[in-house]
Amino acid sequence: MTGTSQVHQTLETDREVADDDRRTFVLDETGFKEVPKRWRRFYRHWQGEGDSLGPNEVICPVCKVVIRSTREFRPGDRVYCMPCMSRMVVVRRDDGTLEAEVTY
């Protein structure tokens, strides 16, 4: 598991490369190893207190891993959590935050 400092470093190196309708991101490796190599940069471990989600990140409600995308999330987006094999859709909560909701 990575330390908090590494998370901040990782987030900072996720370079924002465009700012059109949706921001897009280049994802770097996060030290996450629970899926085959080609998918690893799309996931990271939540580091607890002091950690925060980027606009291209949501937490999997089933297994608590952070799911990432190369683009900013919007309500209605389909999201897959490969570490726990869950299918989700992004929803906006009453407080304005984005969350992933499991779809069966």
Next chain:
Amino acid sequence: MTSTQLGAAGSEGLDSEEPHGLDETAFYREVRSFSFWFEAVEGYLEGRPHGYVPSTPDEELDPRRRERLITTLCNYCVGEAAALEGASGMVRLAPNHNSRIFMATQVADEARHLEVFLHRLGELGVTDPELEVRRRAHPSIVAFKHQLLELVDAGDWDAAVFALNVLLETLEFTVFRHHARTADVITSQILDGVVSDERRHLGFGENTLGHHLVGHPTDRTRLIEIKGHLDSLVMGALDGAYGDLGLHRGERPKLGRDYLQAVERLGILS
């Protein structure tokens, strides 16, 4: 990957490199395959023959902490043996090859969990781990194991998935994650690897059952009934684990939250 490759960000315009761009069939084919399992476990288990990096120095534990850890690991062994025996029986019950192949990977995972916990007991000075497991097992987890295997023996796939991949897996996931944060460094590494496996198992359980309940909503009533039978055993096992880990009462309800959230998402709250 570059922004040019990403192109316009329409709802279906994701790059094929992105998992979220897969269609549902391709996603399940990928994550429930042996190659996915093999590459995933290779990522976090390579070079860890007993679940931890061999060069890791073992901490000197005071006798009370060592005793507690032995009891905890003995009870983990009961849970893992239940999962191993249950999952192996469920290979035969699976309604399709996709689920059958997944259950086969789970059998291998559970066998490894049992093996690494037994090995750790040996390192802690337990000369006959199997005997010690029988001596120290809490009645709740032992009774849960019997109930689970009865469901498997009865050929009841849905109930077995619920008992094993939702109830037992959520219980283990919750307790192991908490324990990994406070355990000695070797036990902690072992638990981290086990938790990575359990993610797949509990995700399979929730998604398989959730999908089934969409088509068969009336089956929910039967699962609520089964939950009613098993609830006290799950809570008893959780309570036993908290006690062994030396947790104060005030810390305990927080750890039951994952369990409640999982059954709530499935609509199986009694």
